[in-house]
Amino acid sequence: MKIAVVVNCLKVGGMERVACNLSDAFAKQGHDTHLIYLKNRKVDVSPNDPRVTLHLFALQRMVMLSGIGCIWLVLCKLLNVIFRKTFVLFFAYAEAIAFSYKLKQLEKKIGRFDLIVFRGQGTFSHIWPLQDPRFVFVCESMQNKAHYGAHSKRIFSWLFSNRRMVCVSEAATSSFIDLIQTYNIPCKSVSTISNPNDYKKIRQDASIASDDVDYHTKPYILGLGRLVNGKNFPLLIDAYHYAREHFDIQQDLVIVGEGRERATIEKKIKQLGLETSAFLKGQQSNPFPWYKGADVFVLSSKSEGLGMVIIEALACGTPVVATNCPGGVCDIMQGELSRYLAEQTVISLAEKIALALEKDQSVAWSQDVAKSLEKFDGEFIVKQYCDAYLSHS
Incomplete structure (x- = not known):
């Protein structure tokens, strides 16, 4: 045809x-x-x-x-x-x-x-x-x-x-x-x-050497997407700050993407004193090495038609935390993955980030990731x- x-x-x-x-x-x-x-x-x-x-x-x-x-x-x-x-x-x-x-x-x-x-x-x-x-x-x-x-x-x-x-x-x-x-x-x-999705291509791209990723040698939590209101990166930054203060997490926060909310996000990072631990990396033509290198990927959106970034992160073998927002996130985060769905609040999102960082993913997690990816x-x-x-x- x-x-x-x-x-x-x-x-x-x-x-x-x-x-x-x-x-x-x-x-x-x-x-x-x-x-x-x-x-x-x-x-x-x-x-x-x-x-x-x-x-x-x-x-x-x-x-x-x-x-x-x-x-x-x-x-x-x-x-x-x-x-x-x-x-x-x-x-x-x-x-x-x-x-x-x-x-x-x-x-x-x-x-x-x-x-x-x-x-x-x-x-x-x-x-x-x-x-x-x-x-x-x-x-x-x-x-x-x-x-x-x-x-x-x-x-x-x-x-x-x-x-x-x-x-x-x-x-x-x-x-x-x-x-x-x-x-x-x-x-x-x-x-x-x-x-x-083409999972073979995603994994190939994730394995490509990236000077930007390699230069960031400290472990990091990843947020990725357009810097717009709907992606709610200020919530991610607040949750990251709370998790540092209450759960003693040591990872940096890396945000990959560009958009009209950049100045607002930069201002929040400065207000919270996170200039040495939260970094905006801008738009990347190949974001997949960033997924692969992250200790956890976090989606903080207010709504998502589907949530392709979650699928991409899972395909790269990266644990995912996501807000339980209106849209297709729950179509992906099923079974064991649903334990890492957070309410759209600072404390809930921080708690799920800490949980994902402290716990080795179980066999059930791996099985549910495979089931989820199969649908896409x-x-x-x-x-x-x-x-x-x-x-x-």
Whole structure:
């Protein structure tokens, strides 16, 4: 089958890595696979399988080069003043035309796609006016029913009516179904299909020598992700400080990632006097050696559509502590792993960190890690897509 995976861009990020992983997984199973990205930005991540073909559909550039692109851009910005957070949705009327044109041109060269998978709401919001029975839209996160304020019903109806939807965890599916039932939005289908992983590649990348990791010779606790409010790194820092004060832990705290909350996080580290033990390492193109070198990985998020970083840490053989937050974390942290789920409080998270550091992981832990990882293997995920969307093609 001929498959296209579509993503907004290929910067360093969880959704972008997942799009590459899904492309690799389809190619590995013998499908003619193409990865389409929509923004002409630096490519930081890309598929590992050489059989995956990359295509840039620079939609905004195409619109701006058209005769009325600049006028439409100004109109959309004015509409965004009246209807907040809607610029992308209105601009999508033009971008959808550009996408349709580029897709037709590509299919003239290589043949018609059997399935086109859009990863993330930030991706398919650029082309939402299009209707195509081959499109599948993947929601990566929990839904906020009031995201568009008084206009939420209308806008979510635009996005989701008569779509084939996939959510990446049971909790994300429940959240999505609650949204469409609240606003009485008719979807064609809603499925739960998780994110794929290539464990062999993760472990290979984790074994690559890294000067940055090797330079940090002191044992450390790891936090990794975008430095944004939802990842709640201030909670991790407070819990780390509490654990140093009450459980006498000696490890450093290392946070890998970049984002708009960096200044806030740096300020908290300074306020708590942790400048010599808590370190921000910035964005890393290969984060896996950091996982492998950590004594424990900690997820402190307020919510997670799935929690890919937990899967990656477990695949690297690293113990995990995570907040029991809304989303897919509990889909991963099952059995013995559930003992390391913390409430979203400083003391609870600190206690679980101390527990993970003091206790050798049991045989049951190893068995439950293996069971958990099996559910997110690339071959299994591709089979779910094929069974759901290609079996009757």
